[in-house]
Amino acid sequence: MTTTPTTQSVQLTVNGVARSGETENRKTLVDFLRDDLELTGTHVGCEHGVCGACTILLDGEPVRSCLMLAVQANGRSLETIEGLGSPDDLSPLQQAFRESHGFQCGFCTPGFVMTTVALLRENPDPSEAEIRHCLSGNLCRCTGYQSIVEGVKSAALALQAGENR
Amino acid sequence: MTALSTAAGIGSTRTVGTAALRVEDLRILTGRGRYVDDLKFPGMLHAAFLRSPFAHARILSIDVSAALELPGVVGIFTGADMAARTTGIEPLVAPPGFRSEPVFGLAIDKVRLVGDPVAIVVADSRYIAEDACELIDIDYEQLEAIGTFEQALDPSGPKVFESLDSNIMLEMSNSYGEVDESFAEAELIVRRTFAQHRVAQVPMEGRGGVSHFDPESGNFVYYTGTQSPHSLKGYISQALGVPLEQTRVVNGDIGGAFGLKIATHREDVALCAASYWLGRPVKWIEDRNEHLLASGQAREERMELEAAVNRDGTILAMRGTMVLDQGAYPAVPFVGGGIVGLIATMMPGPYAFRGFAMSSQVVASNKCTYSAYRAPWAMETWARERMINVIAAELDLDPAAVRRKNFAANDGSVSMLSGATLLDNSCAQTLERVLELGEYDRLRTEQAAARAQGRCVGIGFATFIEGAPGPAAGRGLNEQSIARVEPDGQLSIFTTQAPNGQGHETTLAQIASDEMGIPIGNVKIYHGDTADTPYALIGTGGSRAATLASGSVLHSSRKLKANVLELAAEMLEANPSDLVIEDGLIHPIGVPTVHLTLAEVAARAYAEPADTSEPVLAEPTLTAEAAYDGGIGSWSAGTHFCHVEIDLQTGQVKILRYLVVEDCGRMINPAVVEGQVRGGVAQGVGEVLFEWSAYDDQANFLAGTFMDYLLPTASEVPRIDIEHLENEPNEEVFFRGVGEGGLLIAPAAITNAIEDALSPYGAQINDQYLPPAKILELAKVI
Known part of the structure; x- marks a missing residue:
């Protein structure tokens, strides 16, 4: 009632x-x-x-x-x-996702981006298996995930190269 | 003035063919997208739907009095209001003989599915609206429900629509070429019955809208996320009786659609009616449970198929019967069941059969509406590509050999039996290449060794053509666009596309900027607002954008460029044919130092020049329109290759390798193409292994959460390797669509691989849905 x-x-x-x-x-x-x-x-x-x-x-x-x-x-x-970054000033992680054509419709994107922020803080150099395992709590219906996984990998490289922000 | 100060090398701004970064990503990656639930208006109310818990029941009475007394509730409307004050809507595109009743926003006398909307409650907040739903008292008289094909076809059973004498909504027979002769002559007849289970589109953003009626102006704006803004506008206007010219539909960003959002949904009508009657903006955002049970579902078909074959692998003909479950209400404007016609015409695909025949029935049941889902006609490709493997097994031939034996010539000498051209389709080439890349022969050798060790591995592949835009006959609908140079020299393009993830703001800008000779950043694509985009019945759907929308934008930009050059020629006292536009600068060929910008030309066209007394020119204008119809039409083509290993302890299927060789002509943006292909394959993986919009045989819905309706995650979707052949059709516009091919063919490649893996156990895969329990059953483990 x-x-x-x-x-x-x-x-x-x-x-x-x-x-x-x-x-x-x-x-x-x-x-x-x-x-x-x-x-x-x-x-x-x-x-x-x-x-x-x-x-x-x-x-x-x-x-x-x-x-x-x-x-x-x-x-x-x-x-x-x-x-994170703004359209005029993407963070290295956002830039990496853009360059990997990580997302399509964009609806799941904020969840994947925030999950990745947490992942890379905890594990700056994840393997593909670790990335896929970590992202398995997020659903994307557009991409088949491969471009997102690639984005996480290049974000990790960018962050290791000192573009941490 | 534009900020272009340096004239770089010729063509340096060209981006077609490159993975140009997406314009959309700047807002999407920063949380600045504008999806429909992000909208807020002063005085906005919130709606919730009360839905039927029964699959089939008569509504005896509805008492909303207690709900209306709840503080914060502003209005409640029921089917009685819909019947009295709105007009039912009906499909616009339905095959001859299709039967239906007009569709209203809410159920009127009876409910026909679990989730049928019975009342819309409008309140100050969604929380209050949902509270009020619980206070509505409805007396139902439950009726026997229809949950299976057999129940639907039983003449003595209940009727979904009592004004009709049966649940058969459509019957259609198609016959092409020499069918009976081929079956009489054949050395062997192979029979199978294939069933595709009910699945759903499941975009990550469900349906929703903000309906905004302004009583003062009489203007009605519906903010939503639709693939088809103009047809939705027409239906809202018709259902509510609001003049068309005062009705407007506006999209923002759309969180995926996959065919679902091409329809005008009943909730659209009810929501708009509520706003119209209350004179207030009203928002409704579908929750996931509503989405899974009542938004739309697809793909429930059963096909009894037989093939007339010779022992050398020649397929002379196929024929069969098919039944499709459309659910209760027909989709509007495109009747889901109407797809049986396309299934019949497409089914011979790239193969040279002598005859093909199909008799189809579309039945109504007490389930959710069967609606368009990425490659809606996919049943034909799946059943055909399964049948070819069945034939190969029967004749002890390699499935590749049977395909090679039966591919039609692609030199234009052979057409499909239904008349469509097969010119230049590269199916045969994609098959050979994928077998080479997949090291098919080596895998076969390894498979024998693996089986000897007790491992269960399989190899499957399947070939498709994708109408992209498909054969000219029957396509009928052209695609319009408008191009305009703005006073600041920017190029605006107005398209009929309603993108929902495809990246058209980028790909169409690539086309326009290349054509105009300006940087991609100087082009803006406008879409999704009926106030400024050209009319289109479809919008985004049918893989139309790559060829049709791109072709239209290419032509409108080209026309506009001619106008720009004519104006510039007058300003430079040159001949237009001696001028070029490179890197945003208009200059005589080879003399980049003497140049004008588009902004300078725009100033001449739009404003009286300050330094002379010359008037603005009447012609040419800096606006151009064009339409493109796709020419003779052409196909995307491809072969998918899948290598699986099955764990016979758990029934889990692991995809070891997934390989695609496809040909969509010249790619506008390879990253976008690959995203479309991979996304489609992922949906195919889900469809075969995880997803099922399950009902019991009394049509009770069993998959109302994401813990019941399982979508594949990053752990289940394999790496998908893609190689592109870029055969260019002999036409002006060489881009072909790829939106549907991935999902069209993936289930066939995957199920062929699984049957191959399970062949030592005598397994026959006739049902497409293969969850672990079914795998173990097929392997005779359980």
Whole structure:
């Protein structure tokens, strides 16, 4: 049965910037990011934690923002796709994905990019098998994954070459 | 003025044939794409659909009173509103004899599938709208449901549409050449029944839209993600009674479509109606469960096939019967079941049969709408390429030899039985090359050794032609474009394409910039807005862009260039034929120091020059239009090669090598071509090994989450190696489409490999879906 929604205030850091808002307890983190903070780069693909489109970094760890409530992120530090490079100034990782023609429709892209950010921080020189294993929590329907895997490989090389950012 | 200061070497700005970086990626990679759920308007409301839990049931009553009392609920509409205040829509492109009832936005008297939309609830937030759905009270009377071909065809069974006397929506018979004579003469007749299971398109972005009716102006704008903006606009206008000229459809970025989004969906109509009646913008974004159960599904066909063959491997003829399950409601505007005609005309493919015949039935059931999915006619290629391997096994011949024996000449001397040209198709060449690259003979030797060690390995390959744009006969629809030089010298191109991942903003810019002689960065492609793009019934679909849209843009840019040169000639006091445009500068041939920019020409065309009293010229203008119809039509062609190993403990199929040799003429952008091919193959891997839109025999849907409907991941899709042959058709536009070929042929290559692997166990693969349990069953392990 429906009950009156209760709300809480949430304070968090997103891409290094302090943000806050009043949110219903039941609101998912991805809806809070997209609707309340207007950070629409993070996408909603399945709302049950399988597709990975909504992947963001929570205190550095990749998480599904569709499986968390906004209130659970209170006091935490988040990184989203908007915190990387801009169209005029792509990060080396984004540049590598562009050069590998990594993506097509772009809907799954933010999730893959954030998953890759976390992967390369933890393992700067992953093998192809490690890359494919790591990306297996993200679904892409356009590419067959090969161009994404190539993008991760060249991003790793670019980061090793000191273009870390 | 443009920023071009240096005249580099001749043709240095040319990009056709190179993997030019995609324009789209700058926004996509930075989270700046604009997908439909990213839109927000002042006063915008949110919609949720209440859907049927039953496959087939009569609606006795609907009580929305409790839901309406929930704070935040603004409006609720049901089938009664749709019946009273909208017009049902009907397919525009359906074969003669196709039967249907008009389709409304919501179910009216009864529900016909699990997920049938029964009510649309509009509220301040999606959360509240979903709460309200739970407060709606509906009395249903459950009816017997149709979940199988046999139930659909049983004359005494229930009817999906009670105004029709049966569930057969269409019957069609096609017969070409000498069929009966060939069967009478044949040394052997080979029979098999092949079944393709129901799967779905599953773009990562589902359906959705923001319907924005402005009561003050009467203007109606529908922001959505459609492959076909103009046909959607027409249907919305018709269903709601809004004048066409006040209706507009606008796309942003689209997160994949694969054929699904070519349709006008019932939810489009209901959503637009709600906005129209409430006078407010309303957003609906499909969730994944709704998507899997009610957006669209494809590929449920069964074909009983027989082939008349001689012992030397000659295939004289094939004939068969086919039944296709269209689900409950027909797709609009393109009836899914209408594909049976194309299946029949395409099925002989690149082979020289003497006769071919197919009798087809399209039946309705209590399932989701059968809709277009990348290579919708794929049943013919799969069944044919399976049958050729069955024939080879029967005759103890190599499957490559049977293909070689039966390829039609490609010199124009032989046409398909249905009349289409086979001129210049390079199927035979792709087969030989892929066998060479795959080291077929060596693999066969190794296979024997592996089998001796108890390993289960198989090799399969299959050959296709892809209508790209296909034979001229019956294609009928041209592709228009508009090219315009803007006051700042930039080139704008307006296309009818509605890209959803294909990179047309890049590939069409490559064409236009090469033609005009300017850098690719000086071209912008406009698409997806009915207010400024030319009319097209289709939009993006049917692998039309590479040849038709590109050809159209090539011609509009070429016409515009002639206008630019005519104006420039007057300014430079030269002859237009003595001028060229290179690297963005217009100059006499061989004299790059005397030059004009496009911006300077635009200033002359658009504004009265300040330094003279000369008026703006009436003609020529800096806008040009062109249409292109694809000429005589031509084919993309290819052969896919697959090497598998099967684990007979687990039933898992591991693809050891996947190799493609394909020919799409000259490639505009090889990276885009390869992305299309690999994406299609990945969907083929999924279709055979993982994906099934499963229903039980009472049409209860069983695959409503991504834990039931399994998409292949980076761990399951193998590396796919591609080699391109670039035979150029003898036409002005040498680019051919590749959007559908990957998925068209991959299931045949994979299933042929699996049957080869399991041949020591006597396995026959007649059903395309081969999950581990089925593999173990075929291998007689379980």
